[in-house]
Amino acid sequence: MASATRLFASARLARPSLVTRAPAQARGYASAASGGGANWPLLLSAAGAAGIGAYAYLQYDPATKKEISAKAHELEDKAKALAHQGEDKAKALVSKGEAKVKDVQAQTDATKEGSGTIGALISDSWTPFTLAKVEDYNHNTKIYHFSFGEDGADKAAGGHVASCLLVRSPDGEDKVVDAKGKPVIRPYTPISPPDQKGSIELMIKEYPTGKITPYMASMKLGQQLLFKGPIQKYKYEPNTFDKGLAIAGGSGITPMYQLISHSLSIPEDKTKWTLMFSNVTEKDILLRKEWDTLAKQHPDRLRVKYVLDKQPWGWKGETGFITPSMISKVFPRKADEKVQAFVCGPPPQVASLAGPKDGMKQGELQGALKELGYSSEEVFKF
Numbered sequence: 558m559a560s561a562t563r564l565f566a567s568a569r570l571a572r573p574s575l576v577t578r579a580p581a582q583a584r585g586y587a588s589a590a591s592g593g594g595a596n597w598p599l600l601l602s603a604a605g606a607a608g609i610g611a612y613a614y615l616q617y618d619p620a621t622k623k624e625i626s627a628k629a630h631e632l633e634d635k636a637k638a639l640a641h642q643g644e645d646k647a648k649a650l651v652s653k654g655e656a657k658v659k660d661v662q663a664q665t666d667a668t669k670e671g672s673g674t675i676g677a678l679i680s681d682s683w684t685p686f687t688l689a690k691v692e693d694y695n696h697n698t699k700i701y702h703f704s705f706g707e708d709g710a711d712k713a714a715g716g717h718v719a720s721c722l723l724v725r726s727p728d729g730e731d732k733v734v735d736a737k738g739k740p741v742i743r744p745y746t747p748i749s750p751p752d753q754k755g756s757i758e759l760m761i762k763e764y765p766t767g768k769i770t771p772y773m774a775s776m777k778l779g780q781q782l783l784f785k786g787p788i789q790k791y792k793y794e795p796n797t798f799d800k801g802l803a804i805a806g807g808s809g810i811t812p813m814y815q816l817i818s819h820s821l822s823i824p825e826d827k828t829k830w831t832l833m834f835s836n837v838t839e840k841d842i843l844l845r846k847e848w849d850t851l852a853k854q855h856p857d858r859l860r861v862k863y864v865l866d867k868q869p870w871g872w873k874g875e876t877g878f879i880t881p882s883m884i885s886k887v888f889p890r891k892a893d894e895k896v897q898a899f900v901c902g903p904p905p906q907v908a909s910l911a912g913p914k915d916g917m918k919q920g921e922l923q924g925a926l927k928e929l930g931y932s933s934e935e936v937f938k939f
């Protein structure tokens with residue numbers, strides 16, 4: 558209770574620091590706008606002065622009256638047009654500024670709601686975190702601990718469940734870029750809770766022929782990586798469906814861990830979960846100890862089915878690729894039950910279970926889940 562009070566007290570204390578950033582950003586836009594607007598009164602007065610000067614001269618030289626009068630009108634028209642342009646530009650910049658303030662406010666609220674404290678991540682700019690510790694998890698996976706530094710000791714990653722963050726390498730000689738020279742950016746789901754203060758943990762499987770994961774595997778303690786987020790993937794609310802089916806492959810397990818462990822931690826949440834987790838071999842199963850512990854702690858709410866590509870000696874679980882018949886055997890659904898399925902894994906697996914994602918969009922529902930009669934609203938692809 559005392560720690561909860563501390564959390565909210567720190568949220569109240571820390572909140573102004575983000576809120577004060579908002580007007581500062583708005584001011585940036587507003588001053589840019591008024592800077593642009595400052596030219597047109599000047600032009601109008603210049604046009605006015607030109608008009609008065611022309612009028613005085615005309616009293617003495619009526620022969621040039623027509624020409625000078627036309628010039629004065631032309632100048633005035635130009636000044637008015639510029640004034641309109643300035644006004645439109647100012648309006649656009651002010652509304653952009655207002656949108657920015659709303660975004661920062663929403664971020665503040667989301668962070669506060671999600672974690673009870675202020676977020677270390679910023680949704681629209683890259684923040685460096687320092688590699689503080691690396692743990693070997695298995696033959697190809699490590700747990701990376703990144704520190705938010707002294708200034709961030711009281712901050713948390715924040716965000717709603719389920720959300721992820723984006724990662725890229727800092728500028729420099731060994732910056733990881735794609736074929737077009739643009740920085741390579743990859744999404745990751747922290748395995749640390751969103752309200753953990755001062756640091757974040759990522760469980761990352763290395764692809765030796767990949768881009769970011771070999772870079773991360775080569776990082777030394779004290780080196781920095783850039784982070785952005787949180788990026789909301791699915792907004793989980795307790796008791797919005799009766800049964801959840803999570804199908805994951807390999808490192809696609811991390812969003813499921815965030816989602817299901819969060820749901821199980823809410824006493825009033827009655828949602829029942831089934832996890833189907835496929836891997837090549839037994840030693841590839843990530844977070845197995847954690848899943849087995851959760852299943853033991855919540856026998857009425859979580860069932861875990863491990864699936865291996867090939868059946869090792871003595872294996873009693875499911876084997877082979879996940880098929881419609883395997884899904885309906887492990888997760889039979891009744892007509893009156895509200896069900897929600899989640900899929901995360903290598904793109905070919907996602908495609909065979911639910912159809913390919915369309916970039917950041919969900920893409921059309923296809924594959925095993927469609928065959929089983931799931932609707933597109935009942936399936937979420939991470």
Ligand SMILES: Cc1cc2nc3c(=O)[nH]c(=O)nc-3n(C[C@H](O)[C@H](O)[C@H](O)COP(=O)(O)OP(=O)(O)OC[C@H]3O[C@@H](n4cnc5c(N)ncnc54)[C@H](O)[C@@H]3O)c2cc1C
Nearest residue numbers: 721743744745746760761762764766767768769770808811
């Ligand atoms: C929401 C979300 C959360 C995620 N969370 C995690 C997490 O917590 N932990 C984790 O480890 N991963 C996670 N991932 C996966 C992660 O984002 C990266 O895709 C993964 O780490 C590989 O990155 P990479 O740059 O090293 O490899 P990539 O460069 O993406 O390559 C991966 C593999 O694909 C091959 N490949 C690349 N391009 C092609 C191509 N055109 N044709 C054929 N093969 C190709 C590469 O050779 C390599 O073997 C998550 C993904 C999503 C969408």
